[in-house]
Amino acid sequence: MKERCLWHDTSPEPAPALAPLQDHHTTEVVVIGGGITGLSTALHLAEAGVAVILIEASEIPTGGSGRNVGLVNAGLWIPPDDIIKTLGEEDGERANTLLGGAPAEVFALIERHGIACNATRTGNLHLAHNAKGEQELARRLAQFQRRGAPVELLEDEACHQQVGTRRIRRALLDHRAGTLNPAAYTRGLARAAMAAGVRLHTQSPATGISRQGDDWQVMTPQGSIRAPRVVIATNAYTEDHWNQVRDHFFAGYYFQVASRPLPEALAGDILPGRQGAWDTRMVLSSIRRDAEGRLLLGSLGRGDGKPLPYLRCWADRVQQHYFPQLGRLEWECTWTGRIAFTPEHTLRLFEPAPGIVAVTGYNGRGVTTGTIVGKGFARYLTTGDDALLPLPIRSHQAIRAKSLLSAGYESGFTLYHTGQCLRLVS
Known part of the structure; x- marks a missing residue:
């Protein structure tokens, strides 16, 4: 057994051949981070006619976007009623609605851009490993069905046939969901973004951001980019002290x-x-x-x-x-x-400074949530409307x-x- 990421080795989509950022550039939006969130943001901005430069510290993908399980799941890890209890009625139902439809958005992108990522759309299974787990699945089933979600509880023989084990007697099947190779999906988003006009640069870590008049200047080891708006999509792989995202997960x-x-x-x-x-x-x-x-x-x-x-x-x-x-x-x-x-098990969307938007706290749901957040960021940056984001952009206390x-x-x-x-x- 070797230590290496299977998804990188078996990706049908080749890794994009990209060069580091050099010299000094201007654009309309700088995206920091070449994972699913950053690439979805850049792609949707470019499709709206916005000039974008995206920089990635290593290769595409390097972080969680290419190393996760590859589940295209709806919603958050916590069930819908718990989301409302945590976020309140209005924000909770907004998150439930937008993230409930997130798998469809992922599969639509895959189809529209011809992304070869071994995608399946046969649903995903939540398995009850004991009697207490069966009660939890019944609770989730009731909450999903009240919202009209296409889910069903598989029992006994039907469960055994779908899972292949006699250890599980009950399983919740969510027909909205599916699977993919996450590295291939991320690389496919990069290819689509480049085709739409996004300039992508790897081996280009952002070393700092400073205010330059009405713009922001993002520094890298060999160059810089000046733009009025910046998207920070570094999420769980945020390590630099200048990056406020590190305070929120x-x-x-x-x-x-x-x-x-x-x-x-x-x-x-x-x-x-x-x-x-x-x-x-x-x-x-x-x-x-x-x-x-x-x-x-x-x-x-x-x-x-x-x-x-x-x-x-x-x-x-x-x-x-x-x-x-x-x-x-x-x-x-x-x-x-x-x-x-995050302690509350939900994502955080915030503006560290005027003209800069950031996100973190996917809590294990990065494939779908990152795709939706990217689309929502593009809408927000072009129109000022945050209605396509799972939650409003607001301030948060550091963890x-x-x-x-x-x-x-x-x-x-x-x-x-x-x-x-x-x-x-x-």
Whole structure:
């Protein structure tokens, strides 16, 4: 088993050949960050006739946009009523409506721009791992159905046929959702943005922003860009001290382990519709298969830095629990991505200064939320209307004790996984 990101290796979309920013330039909007949010913003701005330059610190993709599970899910991780309880009736229903329709927006972009990313549109499955989990799914089902969402509860044999395990008796199927290769989707957005006229530059980290008259000047190691408006789309990979986004999330992580491709004769009954799935455990496990038939398992926490035998043991335990019919598997690769968490489990949209907009706190829903936020930012920057954003742009208090929160989460995740390895947790 090697430490490398499967999605980068298997992406049908080639990595774009881009050069670092050099010299000094002017434009209408500068976008900092070449992930899904930044590229969606740049693409929608260019389609509206706005001149855009996007800079990325490394390659496209490098961060979470190319390292996540690849689930195209509707809504946030917390259920609709909890969103309203957290945000209030007006903002909560706004978020529920816009993010409920987010998968359709992703699939429409894929179709319109011919993005080759192994997309499936057969729904995703939330798996009840015990009786308490079944109660949680029933609660979510009622909330979704009150809002007219196309979801259904699969039980017993119908559940077994869709998932491929006898360990799960109930599963919530959301027909709005699907899966994709996230690195390929991100690269496809980059190709579409360039075709629309966006100037993209990699290996061009923003080293600072300063006011220059009515404009902002964004500095990079070899050049600079002057523009009246700036979008900061660095999210969980924000590290620079000048960047206020770093004050509005605490870092979490998600690791994945992928098997070698499995023949259909052996594994064809496991997620035969190629849905993505995750369970209701305290520290969830995600399950999906890729276009080449690999079994992918994942969970919250860091895999990088942990011994490979430890990760292999964890993957063996989860696989044997859910899919003992597969026997002993060979695990091909493992990788870790970073997540921007917020205490309220919802995203934050804000203006660090006049003419600058920023976002963070996707809490693990970056594929769909980033796509929607990019479209909403483009509308806001061109018309002043924020109605296409999942939440209004407003001020937020900086998160305190971020390092303690991150360390606490990570310690809890590691303890849980160790319990699974030692068979203390089933």
